[in-house]
Amino acid sequence: MVESASGEPDDGAAEVLDRPLPDGVRRRVVQIVSDGFGGLTVSELPAQLRQYARFTPTRRTKFAGNAMATALEGDPLFRQRIGERLREAQPELTGALDAGSPPPAADPLDVAAAAYVLRPTGWVKLVTAAGEEAQRADAERVDDETRAELERLREELAAARGQTKAETERLRAELESAKKEAESMHRKLRGALSDVKRGEAALRKAAADADAVRAEVQAQVSAAESETRRLKARLGETEAALEASRRAAREGRSVEDMRVRLLLDTVLEATQGLRRELALPPVSVRPAETVDAVEPGRMTPKDIAARALSENDPAILDQLLALPQAHLVVDGYNVTKTGYPTMPLEKQRLRLLGSLSQLAAQTGAEVTCVFDGAELAAPVLLAPPRGVRVLFSKPGVTADELIRQLVRAEPPGRPVVVVSTDREVADGIAKAGARPVASVVLLKRLSRG
Numbered sequence: 250m251v252e253s254a255s256g257e258p259d260d261g262a263a264e265v266l267d268r269p270l271p272d273g274v275r276r277r278v279v280q281i282v283s284d285g286f287g288g289l290t291v292s293e294l295p296a297q298l299r300q301y302a303r304f305t306p307t308r309r310t311k312f313a314g315n316a317m318a319t320a321l322e323g324d325p326l327f328r329q330r331i332g333e334r335l336r337e338a339q340p341e342l343t344g345a346l347d348a349g350s351p352p353p354a355a356d357p358l359d360v361a362a363a364a365y366v367l368r369p370t371g372w373v374k375l376v377t378a379a380g381e382e383a384q385r386a387d388a389e390r391v392d393d394e395t396r397a398e399l400e401r402l403r404e405e406l407a408a409a410r411g412q413t414k415a416e417t418e419r420l421r422a423e424l425e426s427a428k429k430e431a432e433s434m435h436r437k438l439r440g441a442l443s444d445v446k447r448g449e450a451a452l453r454k455a456a457a458d459a460d461a462v463r464a465e466v467q468a469q470v471s472a473a474e475s476e477t478r479r480l481k482a483r484l485g486e487t488e489a490a491l492e493a494s495r496r497a498a499r500e501g502r503s504v505e506d507m508r509v510r511l512l513l514d515t516v517l518e519a520t521q522g523l524r525r526e527l528a529l530p531p532v533s534v535r536p537a538e539t540v541d542a543v544e545p546g547r548m549t550p551k552d553i554a555a556r557a558l559s560e561n562d563p564a565i566l567d568q569l570l571a572l573p574q575a576h577l578v579v580d581g582y583n584v585t586k587t588g589y590p591t592m593p594l595e596k597q598r599l600r601l602l603g604s605l606s607q608l609a610a611q612t613g614a615e616v617t618c619v620f621d622g623a624e625l626a627a628p629v630l631l632a633p634p635r636g637v638r639v640l641f642s643k644p645g646v647t648a649d650e651l652i653r654q655l656v657r658a659e660p661p662g663r664p665v666v667v668v669s670t671d672r673e674v675a676d677g678i679a680k681a682g683a684r685p686v687a688s689v690v691l692l693k694r695l696s697r698g
Contacts, residue, residue, distance in 0.1 A: 271380030583669045621647060
């Protein structure tokens with residue numbers, strides 16, 4: 250049996266609390282244990298509390314509250330030591346509790362917490378009474394707060410009613426003003442519609458006038474072309490007469506030949522004046538430019554002629570990569586498992602990427618190598634070689650889908666070459682405008698160096 254400070258048996262130790270410790274009392278008990286904690290040595294502490302020996306009282310209260318309450322309840326020796334620290338810290342309160350007459354002016358929660366630690370006779374009643382008192386105090390506080398809140402809400406309601414009334418009056422005034430403004434806008438709209446109708450009629454008249462002027466101009470152009478043809482014919486006749494007059498002059502003909510020469514000069518000057526007046530533009534389109542053909546520098550992957558090349562000839566790949574702004578997309582594992590399937594995946598990747606780096610340096614083409622992320626057990630740490638973009642597909646996305654996304658991202662007309670033996674991939678990217686190439690073609694080209 251636990252003894253009191255006087256050495257006599259402590260009858261309070263036999264009492265048992267038949268309900269949970271009230272929250273307010275429990276917080277004060279934890280604070281008492283935390284304050285007395287620092288006055289004990291490590292060996293005097295229960296084993297489960299020794300890890301908190303170096304904590305400050307605040308940290309002990311925050312992190313070890315449950316552990317201290319459990320130790321205090323289950324370890325009578327620890328409770329006795331905490332009680333001794335409490336007697337040293339609060340001699341008046343503990344003395345009054347030992348005498349069986351707690352101070353009337355003391356906080357009920359402090360009295361209950363001290364009684365819970367010291368366990369004097371009747372401590373259960375003190376703890377129970379403190380809990381009930383705390384509940385009454387909380388109920389009174391909540392009641393006061395509820396009354397205050399109710400009063401505040403009533404004031405806010407009255408203010409809101411006044412504000413609502415004022416707002417209603419203001420909105421009514423604004424509504425009347427809006428109605429007047431709407432009527433004015435309706436009148437303006439009707440006037441604007443009338444203006445629009447008049448404008449549309451004027452526009453139709455102007456379009457008709459423009460069509461008439463256009464027809465007149467076309468007729469004038471036709472007449473001018475006819476006159477030009479007539480003058481050209483007359484010019485031909487005049488040139489023929491000139492040539493005859495020149496021959497006659499050389500042969501010493503009469504003055505009549507000179508009159509013909511004068512007439513020719515007059516016709517030529519009239520022709521030149523007519524050309525200046527009509528301001529005919531020079532011919533900018535040549536007949537040869539109307540013939541449909543492929544000019545140098547405008548070829549696409551579909552224009553590469555393969556009449557003299559086998560489908561597996563690496564020269565086809567050289568021709569494709571020689572196109573301007575060519576983009577080579579490689580299905581990585583499709584190529585490596587075709588060329589060197591027995592090697593580990595890591596060495597497959599390194600070998601392929603090294604060869605692609607040399608190819609990019611030789612051709613100057615943009616090179617992207619795609620690997621299936623589903624083959625990876627962990628993230629790959631590698632430095633992409635110079636000139637090669639390395640991509641792994643995300644979880645749930647295959648390398649084939651990533652290749653299709655890359656092809657769709659390119660602008661129409663750019664040469665895109667996809668290396669893969671997968672027929673589904675080849676058919677899909679061909680529909681998107683890219684050129685499929687078998688993996689064996691790339692392997693042959695890389696082995697050539």
